[in-house]
Each structure stands twice: as structure tokens, then as C-alpha cells.
Amino acid sequence: MTAATQPASPANNNEPVRVNHTARNIIITIVVVAIIAVAAFFGYRAFAGAGESAAKGSKDNPVKIGVVGATDPEWVLFKQKAEKAGIYVDIVDFQDYTSENPALDSGELDLNEFQHLLYLANYNVSNNKDLQPIGGTAIYPLGVYSTKVKSIDDIKQGDTVTIPNDETNQARAIGVLKAAGLVTLKGDWTAFSTPADIDEAKSKVKVTPLKAEQVATTLKDPTIAAGVINNDYVADAGLDPKDAIYQDDAESEEARPYINVWVSRKADVNNETYKKLVDIFHEQDVLDALQEKSGGTAVFADKFSAEELQGFLADIEKDAKAQ
Structure with missing residues (x-):
């Protein structure tokens, strides 16, 4: 009998059996990650809850x-x-x-x-x-400025005063002029008043609305007695807030919205x-x-x-x- 025809040797019964553990390891990993995630979640909730339960104004709940x-x-x-x-x-x-x-x-x-x-x-x-x-x-305060007069009382009947024409400052400027006694309104002043609400026949001055940045430059115009200048443009115009000949009073009705x-x-x-x-x-x-x-x-x-x-x-x- 040749080697080619000899029967195969019997298997070695002492060879260890090899088992694929991949699936088991994946399951264990998922379980561990889930446990960690749950622990972290409840740990955060406990921490957050401690902060929320602390008195407002305390170090833990400022x-x-x-x-x-x-x-x-x-x-x-x-x-x-x-x-x-x-x-x-x-x-x-x-x-x-x-x-x-x-x-x-x-x-x-x-x-x-x-x-x-x-x-x-x-x-x-x-x-x-x-x-x-x-x-x-x-x-x-929103102030009235002038290079022509030193007092609001020196503004004459029929003089022209310029005001900013943006929605917020226009109404406020009208309120300033009303409080200063320079304009009379047809009705009550509100934070939404416009030049159309001015009773021109009963007012001391004429009011000209302009872009806010242009009001300060009108002080150089000989036909303009004064201007109500937004605070943002006072310094740019070379003026000091203390130069205002009039400004709104914190206790006046017209100042309340501001x-x-x-x-x-x-x-x-x-x-x-x-x-x-x-x-x-x-x-x-x-x-x-x-x-x-x-x-x-x-x-x-x-x-x-x-x-x-x-x-x-x-x-x-x-x-x-x-x-």
C-alpha cells in the first residue's frame, strides 16, 4: 500500500475547540456603554437638580x-x-x-x-x-442746543428749531420742545407723536425734522435758532452735554418713556x-x-x-x- 492510499491519521482529540467570541464581546461592550451613559445622565440630573433647588442668589444658583x-x-x-x-x-x-x-x-x-x-x-x-x-x-437727556442764544427763554416767536426725524427721537424731541414751552400740541403728547400733531398756530417756534446726524450742522445756519441733538452726535459736533440750553427732566411726563x-x-x-x-x-x-x-x-x-x-x-x- 502506497502512502497515497494509506488511511488518514485520526484527529487529535486533545486539540482545543476554537469558539468565536466576537458577538459576545459586542454585546458586553454595548451593555457597559449603556450603563455608563445612564450613570452619566442621572449624575448630571442630580448635579443640575442640586443647582436648581439651591436658593436663587446662592453661589450654586446665581x-x-x-x-x-x-x-x-x-x-x-x-x-x-x-x-x-x-x-x-x-x-x-x-x-x-x-x-x-x-x-x-x-x-x-x-x-x-x-x-x-x-x-x-x-x-x-x-x-x-x-x-x-x-x-x-x-x-x-435729549438736549436743545444753540449757537445763537444762551437760554431757552431767548428763542423768539417764529424762530425755527430742527429735530431728528427718526421714529424714537422725533417724538421725544417734540416732547422736549413741548416741555420747554416752544410748541403746543393738538392733543396729548405720546411717545408716538409726530410733527403733524403740532398746533403750528399756537406754537412759539417752527419745527423742521431732519436726519439726526444733520441737526448739529444746522446750528451754523443763521436761519436756525436751535436744534434738538441726539446724544450720539453731541460730541461729534464739538459740543458738550453741559452746553444744552434745555433738556428733558427725569420727572417730566415727556421723559417717562425713556x-x-x-x-x-x-x-x-x-x-x-x-x-x-x-x-x-x-x-x-x-x-x-x-x-x-x-x-x-x-x-x-x-x-x-x-x-x-x-x-x-x-x-x-x-x-x-x-x-
């Missing part, structure tokens, strides 16, 4: 305040003073004026401080919201922690820091109660809805 200019001196000082009083705050910086109210409404913020009452009223009416003021800060305010959700208007923060902002050293940043132009509006400001807001919203 009051979030939306502002424009978080590094401005008044906010730096305010934060220091709040923490000394036992209230932790997070000053959240925004780069525009459109995001703060939606962030407050959604709960991302607890408070904001960046707007005047007219801006807030327009937001509430346009978006069917009910954010509310809980404290005032300041008004940045009071800058602290704002909360309606449900939080009586929150004692938030009230305390407003009181801290009203302390003199914080107001001094605000005044320094404004270049000496701020007129403080810190004496109005939350209820008064809420009443002003309701009136402005009523006027806005009537437009």
Missing part, C-alpha cells in the same frame, strides 16, 4: 442678569457689593439689544437692565409678552432678592460709577417705585396699541 457692557465699572462694583450682601450674580454680556428680552422671557435670564420703557413696551406689544419693570436707573429700567418676568415682580439687587444698584457709589461712564450726562431715575414704572409702561403700551 441671579443671571443680562446687560450690554458687563465689564463697565458700575457692573463690576455692583457684583462685588451684591456678593458682600450675600447675593451671587452672573452678569451676562450681550452684544446687541434684541436678545435680552427673549432670553428673560424663556428663563435663560432672571433679570435684564439695558432698555428704556418705550423699548420694553414695543417688545411686549409686538410679541404679546408681559415683562415688567421693577426699578429705574437713569435717563440720558427711563432705563430693571426688568423681570411678571411672576417675579415681588421677588425680594431681585428688589434687594435693585436697591444695591441705587447705592450712591454704584450710581457714581454709572455717571462716570455716561460722561456726566445721566439723570438718575432711582426714585420711582416699581408700581409707578409699571403704570408708566401700561400707559405707553396703550398708546402703542392705538397706533
